Amino acid sequence: MSAASLTPLAVLHEVFGYPAFRGQQQAIVEHVTAGGDALVLMPTGGGKSLCYQVPAIVRHRRERGVAVVVSPLIALMHDQVGALEEAGVHAAFLNSTLTLEEAQRIEREMMSGRLVLLYAAPERVTTPRFLAQLDSLHERGLLSLFAIDEAHCVSQWGHDFREDYLALNVLHERYADVPRIALTATADDLTRADIIERLQLGSAQVFVSSFDRPNIRYAIVEKDDARRQLLRFIRDEHEGDAGIVYCLSRKKVEETAAWLNEEGIAALPYHAGLDADVRRRHQDRFLRDEGVVMVATIAFGMGIDKPDVRFVAHLDLPKNIESYYQETGRAGRDGEPADAWMAYGLQDVVNQRRMIDESPAGEEFKRGQRAKLDALLALAEAHDCRRVRLLAYFGEPSSPCGNCDNCLNPPATWDATEAARKALSCVYRFHQNHGQRFGAVHLIDVLRGKSTDKVAQYHHERLSTFGIGADIPEAQWRSVLRQLIALGHLRAEGEYNTLELTESARSVLRGEVQLLLRVPAEHPKRGRAARAGGTREKAAPVPLDADGQRRYAALKAWRAEVAREHNLPAYIVFHDATLAEMARSQPASLDALGRISGVGARKLEAYGRDILRVLEAAP
Template identity: 75%
Template sequence: MKSPNHHPVPLDILQEVFGYSAFRGQQAAIVDHVTEGGDALVLMPTGGGKSLCYQIPAIARQRAGHGVTVVVSPLIALMHDQVGALEEAGVAAAFLNSSQSLEEAQHIEREMLAGRLSMLYAAPERINTPRFLAQLQSLYERGKLALFAIDEAHCVSQWGHDFRSEYLSLSLLHERFPDIPRIALTATADDITRADIIERLQLEEARVFIASFDRPNIRYLIVEKDKPREQLLRFIQDEHEDEAGVVYCQSRKKVEETAEWLRAEGINALAYHAGMDSELRKRHQDRFLREDGIVMCATVAFGMGIDKPDVRFVAHLDLPKNIEGYYQETGRAGRDGEPAQAWMAYGLADVVNQRRMIDESPSTEEFKQVQRGKLDALLALAEAIDCRRVRLLSYFGEESEPCGNCDNCLNPPATWDATQAAQMALSCIYRFHKSHGYGFGAGHLIDVLRGKETDKVRQYAHDQLSTWAIGASLGEPQWRAVIRQLIALGYVVTEGEFNTLSLTESAREVLRGEVQLSMRQPSAPTRRGRGSRSGSSSSKPSRASAVEADLDDEAQARFDQLKAWRSGVAKSHGLPAYVILQNVTLAELARVHPGTLDEMAGISGIGAKKLEAYGEAILEVLNGD
């Protein structure tokens, strides 16, 4: 093995290659540790700058003679855009994946083996092949294997929200190449997932870096379902007209129906799910990345590794499975640091469906128990009457103060003592079972509690029960909220294909008056027409974009001209516009209006290669030539 050479100063690489003057947060400590050959596990939120944590050590170690860094990446789209961005910055990088011809793949393999690459991106499936492992062995024996970077490392954990079995075999890297440093990175991992990553990737000796999970630019909004598609439409029209966003739905059918409905309402919406034709799916993803103002309706198949910085909102029309999934998905909004929103609508059916999916899965009871606990944490977040962000960060073990930028902080919800109502509901469920030996669904329970005469009530003589009409003073939305929270708190469970309700052992505590239940007051049903404002609970973040906020008319004109120029360059390179230059860099160019290349060199986001490649063209745009 080759002995380590002196490594270039990482800060010099940050400035020269990427055009940034300083590291953020823990980036400097991570980069120094990995550059010097240390193993690391990095937990850093989406938009926190994870990529630089391995890209700069890769460049530094390659310049010091250590050879190529292999980056494990699960998605073709992510590989393509990251390699494109590195090439734009003058870094020798490539990827190997199924989209390439045999000749293309062989050419890249030759470049790698000849030591001409700083970074090679590949999927775990390829890395595990005998051919690729033999190539790694050749590099290793010649001292030309610098670093392994394992991105989206939560995929290795069975407890995580996105488990991928092919990640399990990545422990081979440490077993075969024990003295090659490794860095594993993820944006989301609770304690149990974190421990799983360390064990499965054999990172017991690695230094663990945990950045703050807070994304202060994201406003969290959770609403009760009341004609959810119309609620979504109002949210988009009122808050994010002509802006990019993602709408997550649980089923493929709902994805397509939602996209079609939004298009009919004048929203530029596309669909994306794993069941679509692969060419159409790729075309939709490319349009989302390269065009402005597209709303992507998708299942969770869409999103991992999507680097588009100007996604202004992420909406959920269905409840995710757990907080990690919710956090990962909402974190795709506002990667540029500008104000963004995470909006979710959920209701009783979501709670019932998620519990049923866990109960009916073929998993072990241990796994189901963990998943129930994760779902309970998400339900507690949804039903919370205090700060959403405090709850969210607490889940990841981080203490915080009320944020002032979530719906509960901005408009504290009205609450009521629901203890007596909960006792009524539990008593009625008990009497169903006592009378019939089985339970009934939530809708029928509410009818009995409110004294609503229906065919089913008459069929089962439930108007003769002692609980008939005892809750007539409460409206249906309140009762649905009570039942939803009783399920969320574990006092009631749903069973069978008809989602009948049964009591748990802990329900006795409520019936005996040993616990007090304070619940949020349900929102009044909304029946506004199209285009009306959606209320102060989701008041529009001040978006006089910190990017464009202080541009005068002349600077704004320069900014618009630069965007048009960038669009043409991006199209000719087959890359998203933000890979060429980000909006914040264009805005600074428009504001500062540099007259020479030397003056432009100080602009954040313009490294040496971009200055050389685009400097003269930018000066021409700025001077109106």
């Protein structure tokens, strides 16, 4: 093998078909290839996988040996192994989907040194049997590197803590001379420090990429019949697109998926309570078919490489900004425009506060979780640029993006200080009246002076606060209460979410705290909303004339046949952007085709002549 083919750049071009590295990829790849340890923080869609795949291939070509990729995700293992094999790289996974005979065959491949990358879950990697196999490989110089994906899972401060990750420090203790690269898309300073300590990466070089995903448009709306709001969002902006809808509970996942199907949206449920075969079928359909909406709990998504997810919607508030960022980051991995849309309301704030308060965790941990929730609530209630606030959380300065909902339609604000004092005074009057406590609905009824059965039952029309907020609409009162709970001036208690004052409410009642809130407003439909009804052909990622669009459609049809034949998602054969560039440039030779980004040597050999025939035959 020539010395030229042993460089990272040569591997990037020959195997993956890319002309150059992006951002910090080259520095990371060269550092790890040379034997250094690294902690890599890079947003979803930023190209983390290449940061360990390229060093693994280079080190294998130089010395043989296997790179062990630690991942908790069966979906990611299947997808990445399929993509690597398509690119001509010998890769495999060991997980529970294999038969005993299949697992033994892969172990033989691993022990022979012929395997380039092996994907395995942390609980398997740390078993005595697997460690004994690693010992044997190490003694023979056949361990090339360890890649620890989703490294935030090792930290109790991370948003996806997994106990199995804690045992991975054994890799440093037993194989100190084997380079390790730990990767994650989201980690604040506390989580980063925890990763370094628990994985013994004290000497590792830390690479932090920009967290900005400029192709994602962030929008957060106040809940007002959230299902209907979601349906409007999908129909107006993303009809026929692939998307993910996150819900907090399994029941809500199933009900929402069923309802979307009734409304004509192809939707599938996914949560940990479903049978494993059902989950696998639903995931495979989402990955392979176009225009499927997956309605899921957070059990779905981490490690999903589908590049053309055009939207991620939240019907419930996530726990923290890390979760929100990771989940929304699954949209637009191909760099094309995508949406992160969330509806949230008073009940979301109450539920998240309660989950923290009722957690069996220690008080220090609870304080940390409350601080993280406060940061997310500040993002949701913000009047200014969402992206600036999101990036600031990760310590990255920025300027207004001009692309989020607040930048595109700056919200009107109002001084809710006096309204907040009225609400807290009413809660105080309830308590004075024989220690009574009531929920938000009744409180708003009293403030607005509504004559209801409950008002009559408790004689609350006699309270001095009855009707003092009649001039404020119900939606604005919900906003006031939501903010008072978010800021900790009110607390919701018990099965019925009855409200009571906290110590900090005194400062609001004394007028020492100003409350500036956004006025709820309907946002105008954006550009795509104006199109005619019916199904549409998705636009190509690059501008194409009419003939180019026909070539692009022909290439997509050919790709679909290849994907079905190989039992792979279509994007693993070629990404849309690569097909679009083929349609635009119309290469007439294999050499010209090979110069297109995304066409590696193996794919050129396997598909090149077929592609040229498709292009030639396209009208």
